[in-house]
Amino acid sequence: MIVFANDGGAASRQALTGGAALTADLTLPGMLHCALARATEPRAVLGALNLDEIKKLPGVLAAVAAAPSLPTAVEYAGQIVAAVCAQTPAAAQRAAERVKATMEPQTPLLQAEAAFDESAPMARAGGNVAGRGVSEHGDVEGALSRAHQVVMARFDLPAWSLAGLEPAAFVAAPEGGGVRLWANRGQAFAVREALTSALGLTPARLRVLAMGQVPAGAVELEAARLVCQLALECGRPVKLVLPLADDVAAGCRLPACVALGRAGVDAKGRLLALDLDVIIDGGATQSAPADLISLLGAHPYDLADWRFRVRQVFTNTPPALLAPAACAGAMTMAVEGLLGEAARQLGLDPLEARMQSAPADGALRKCLTKAGQALKDLAADGGPGRGVGLACFAWPAQPAAPTAQLCRVERLADGSVNLFAAAGRPTMLAQEAARALNVAPAEVRVVVGDTALCPQPPAGLMLGEAVMAQAVAQACAAGDQRGVGPTPAPCVGALAAAAEVDAETGQVRAVELRAVVGAGRPDAPSVMAMNQAGVGRALLAGLVWRAGRPVDAHAYRLPSSIDCPRQSVEWLAETDPSGELGRGPALAVAPALAVAPALAAAVAQACGAVCGSLPITPEGVLRALGRIR
Numbered sequence: 184m185i186v187f188a189n190d191g192g193a194a195s196r197q198a199l200t201g202g203a204a205l206t207a208d209l210t211l212p213g214m215l216h217c218a219l220a221r222a223t224e225p226r227a228v229l230g231a232l233n234l235d236e237i238k239k240l241p242g243v244l245a246a247v248a249a250a251p252s253l254p255t256a257v258e259y260a261g262q263i264v265a266a267v268c269a270q271t272p273a274a275a276q277r278a279a280e281r282v283k284a285t286m287e288p289q290t291p292l293l294q295a296e297a298a299f300d301e302s303a304p305m306a307r308a309g310g311n312v313a314g315r316g317v318s319e320h321g322d323v324e325g326a327l328s329r330a331h332q333v334v335m336a337r338f339d340l341p342a343w344s345l346a347g348l349e350p351a352a353f354v355a356a357p358e359g360g361g362v363r364l365w366a367n368r369g370q371a372f373a374v375r376e377a378l379t380s381a382l383g384l385t386p387a388r389l390r391v392l393a394m395g396q397v398p399a400g401a402v403e404l405e406a407a408r409l410v411c412q413l414a415l416e417c418g419r420p421v422k423l424v425l426p427l428a429d430d431v432a433a434g435c436r437l438p439a440c441v442a443l444g445r446a447g448v449d450a451k452g453r454l455l456a457l458d459l460d461v462i463i464d465g466g467a468t469q470s471a472p473a474d475l476i477s478l479l480g481a482h483p484y485d486l487a488d489w490r491f492r493v494r495q496v497f498t499n500t501p502p503a504l505l506a507p508a509a510c511a512g513a514m515t516m517a518v519e520g521l522l523g524e525a526a527r528q529l530g531l532d533p534l535e536a537r538m539q540s541a542p543a544d545g546a547l548r549k550c551l552t553k554a555g556q557a558l559k560d561l562a563a564d565g566g567p568g569r570g571v572g573l574a575c576f577a578w579p580a581q582p583a584a585p586t587a588q589l590c591r592v593e594r595l596a597d598g599s600v601n602l603f604a605a606a607g608r609p610t611m612l613a614q615e616a617a618r619a620l621n622v623a624p625a626e627v628r629v630v631v632g633d634t635a636l637c638p639q640p641p642a643g644l645m646l647g648e649a650v651m652a653q654a655v656a657q658a659c660a661a662g663d664q665r666g667v668g669p670t671p672a673p674c675v676g677a678l679a680a681a682a683e684v685d686a687e688t689g690q691v692r693a694v695e696l697r698a699v700v701g702a703g704r705p706d707a708p709s710v711m712a713m714n715q716a717g718v719g720r721a722l723l724a725g726l727v728w729r730a731g732r733p734v735d736a737h738a739y740r741l742p743s744s745i746d747c748p749r750q751s752v753e754w755l756a757e758t759d760p761s762g763e764l765g766r767g768p769a770l771a772v773a774p775a776l777a778v779a780p781a782l783a784a785a786v787a788q789a790c791g792a793v794c795g796s797l798p799i800t801p802e803g804v805l806r807a808l809g810r811i812r
Contacts, residue, residue, distance in 0.1 A: 206367040207352040207424045214354075215244060217410055217423040218275035220265040220282035221433070225499040225731025226291035226306070227257040232265055233283045240281070242274035243267060245416050249409060257286065258307055258467040259501050260732045261433030263402065266409035268421055291499035291731045295464035296441060298496035306467070306497035313465055314495045321488035326456035330447025334525045338442040338516045339796040340779075341725035342464070342503065344739060345435045347397040351425040353407045355414035361388025362411045368435070369399025370606045370646060371632035372639050377404045382411055386634075393632040394609075400435030401468070401502040432733035436726065438495075438503030439464040440513035446521035452529055452536030454522060456488040461513050463493065466500040482518045483547045483577035483675040484540040499731055508772050511578065512720075512779070519574040519780035520795060523787070533573050533784065534558065537677075546701030547575060547675050549755055554677035557697040561681040568683050569694070570789025574777035578674040588638040589646070589654035592616065599626045602655065603637045606646035611708070615652050619659035647771055648709040674773040676700040678714075680781035681748075684789040686808070689801030691786055693718045693748040698774040700754050707752040709771035714750060717778030718742055725798045 222229070231253060234246040245268040257264070265282050269275035290304040297303050298311035305311060327333055347367070354365040361384050366374055371393040379389050389411075393399075399407070406423060414421040425434070440463050447456040493510060503509075526536040534555045541547040554573060561571045590612075593601040602616050613627040620627075630636055640646060681694040696714055719742035727734045752774070779797055787793050792807035805811045 205349050205352065206354060206365050207350050209352075209354045209365055209422070211354065211356055211420040211422075214420040214422055215268050215270065215413070215417060216272040216275045217413055217421050218267050218269075218272070218279035219263050219406060219409070219423070219425075219429075220267065220279045220284075221260075221429070222257040222262040222264050222284070222286070223260055223732070224257055224286055224288050225260045225293065226289045226304070227286040228254050228289065229257050229264060230254045230285040230287065232285075234265060237265075237267060237278050237282055240269075240274075240278050242270040243278050244269060245413055246278070246282075247409065247412055247416070249405060256307070259433070259499050260728075261402070261429070261501055262467075263405050263409070266406075266413060266423075268413040268417055272424075293498060293500065293728065293731050295439065295462050295496050295498055298498065299494075306499050311496050311498075312494060313468065313497055315493065317490070317492050319490035321456075323456050323458050323488050323490045326488035327445060327447040327458070330455050331450040332525055332529055333445060333447045334521055334528060335445050336517070336521055336524055336795055338444070338513065338520055340440045340442075340513050340516060340720075341727070341797060342439040342466075342500070343437040343720050343724055344431045344726055345397050345400075345437065345504065346427065346430040346739075346741070350427060351397075351403060351406075351430045351434060352423065353410045354420060354422045355407075355411040356420035357414055357418055358390065359388070361385075361390070362414055363390045364392070364407060364411055366391060366393040366399070366407060368397055368403045368407075369393055371634045371637070372605065373642075374399055374404065374407065375634050376642065378408050378411065381408050382415075389634075391632070391634045398435050398504055398506075400504050402433050403435060431739045432726070433501040435504050436501065437506060437509045437512075438466065438468075439726075440509060442513045442517035444517040444521050446518075446525055448522070448525045448529070448536070450529070451539050452522075452526050452531040453539035454484050454486055457482070457486060457518065457521070458490045459492065459514060459517050461491075461493045461510060461517070463495040463505070463510060463513070464498050464500065464503065465495045465505055466498055466503045468495075468497070468502045468505055482514070483542075483545075483575050484518075484537075485542040485545075486540070500728060508776070512776050515574070515576060515776040516780050516783075516797075519777065520783065523572075523574075523780070523784050524793070527787070527793075537573065537575060545675070546755065547677070549757070550675065550677040550699040550701040551575070553699040553753060553755065554679045554697065557679040557699070561679060561695055561697070565681060565683070565694070568685060568789055570682055570684060570785040570787070572680050572682070572781040572784025572786070572788060573677060574680075574781035574784065575677045576675070576773045576777040578773040578776075587641045589640055589651060590658050591638055592655075592658045594620075598622065599628065601628050601630070603630045603633075604651060604655070605632070605637050605640045607631055607648060607651035611648060612651060612655055615655040616659055619656050674700070674702045676702075676774060676777075678774055678777035678781050680778065680785050682782050682785035682789060684786055684792070684804065686790045689792075689804035689808075691722055691782075691799055691801070691804060693722060693746070693782055695749040696778065696781075697750075698752045698777075700752065700774065710752045710774055711750045713771050713775035714778055715742055715747055717775035718746060718748060718782070720797060721779035721782045722746070722798050722800075725800075
């Protein structure tokens with residue numbers, strides 16, 4: 184057994200003290216500034232723009248329409264319709280605010296569940312359903328009919344912004360007949376691949392330097408394209424810094440999901456059957472990726488009769504990032520919520536109910552034993568208003584990725600090291616290389632996300648911290664460049680949570696999280712970072728639209744240090760003797776799937792409020808207690 188504790192030393196000193204240089208801080212000689220004009224209607228036909236008038240304003244050098252030709256369709260409020268380039272940020276913003284668009288409003292589709300109605304408006308040409316999948320085994324209806332107890336529930340997970348603490352920013356500069364683009368959104372090669380054809384450039388003529396930990400969504404990529412287009416048109420560097428409210432409201436986000444479920448259990452709480460229907464609101468996203476369907480049935484239990492359905496629909500809301508974690512998060516919330524509700528209705532211990540459903544010879548039983556002890560410890564530490572909750576998590580085995588060159592290591596004559604990596608946090612990469620080569624981290628110079636210097640990974644490979652740590656360790660051991668492919672191993676485990684609830688105000692505070700992992704040796708800082716994001720989604724974050732327009736994006740809450748609970752991550756080495764670091768990119772994500780259902784269970788134990796919708800707000804708690812409507 185190995186226990187990792189959160190010592191707070193993972194982040195770089197520069198980032199912690201505010202001394203790190205960000206893309207928004209970059210200044211180049213002769214640099215111009217860009218601002219964007221956005222649509223205010225969720226669905227309309229855009230007929231004309233007054234760009235000739237805008238170009239005559241003081242300080243304005245160029246103005247371009249986002250669409251190659253007009254008229255064109257507006258598919259969500261916040262969609263970029265034009266970009267303006269001026270001498271100063273203030274002049275660019277004033278000009279963007281004066282862009283006028285001729286729009287013919289149309290009836291929008293705003294609710295995902297309404298997409299299947301024959302009378303519903305079309306969110307986009309071609310239909311409202313973007314993708315669907317069904318996975319089933321056994322006789323679900325028969326198993327439900329034989330169950331001692333059948334529970335039904337609905338779970339609502341709102342859209343979740345992936346906006347970072349630093350502002351989204353892009354700087355483009357003409358270079359050698361092409362463009363050099365600095366970006367803090369997305370991974371460099373993915374950004375380059377998305378932009379080359381749109382700009383009419385070859386990959387060699389678009390050099391991207393990106394260190395973004397936040398993925399680049401469709402809106403950010405459109406903004407980056409317009410910045411590059413303006414730089415080419417003006418022949419000078421152009422900078423765009425997106426306001427935080429725009430980034431939150433229309434930037435990269437995980438989709439809203441609705442999960443409708445039924446579960447049947449026997450008298451001891453053993454899970455007999457599951458029937459889940461998940462609806463994913465992809466917004467104006469182009470299509471559903473194939474790997475979204477591959478996560479159907481992501482649960483750790485011994486179950487013979489199950490049916491899982493997923494449907495992704497278009498709506499007239501901003502595009503969503505259809506990450507597999509979005510689907511898996513909704514399914515985990517539903518499975519754990521249904522199992523917990525069944526245990527409550529039968530008066531059973533939630534730990535014992537999960538033990539009844541765990542495979543007899545699997546790693547989950549050992550994880551639950553440890554998590555059960557953690558539950559007792561957490562309950563003993565608290566007083567009135569303290570509740571504890573338990574949830575299990577699973578990530579199914581994925582096909583092995585092709586061996587890929589992800590980093591390159593150079594040992595210099597003076598003993599220092601150059602490390603060129605496709606992705607990752609420089610501090611983490613430097614520490615991993617320093618440990619492997621027995622040098623000081625200060626002796627490792629890290630270059631991340633430069634398409635001219637770093638290796639290009641295969642398209643679609645998830646470049647998480649665990650994968651990059653593997654790549655660096657192998658490269659250092661071999662003394663040269665090395666590839667790595669994640670091991671196609673499943674990940675299972677359990678997470679215990681403690682929360683404090685003020686029954687008078689409904690305020691909830693996450694106190695502590697203890698994760699027990701039964702497959703793969705976790706990169707503890709990455710697990711803790713994802714768990715902290717899970718706390719944000721469970722208690723704080725939720726995007727709200729009214730009439731298709733975001734409601735006060737400035738009020739969107741990201742978790743801060745005040746919201747951080749104590750955390751620990753425990754790896755049970757006996758359940759996975761290989762001890763391979765990470766065992767694939769999903770290990771950091773999988774425990775975070777259990778954070779929301781574990782906290783929801785803790786709230787229910789603390790005050791009796793059963794909350795099936797996220798985030799668990801004070802209003803939601805008081806409504807569940809019947810004190811407000």
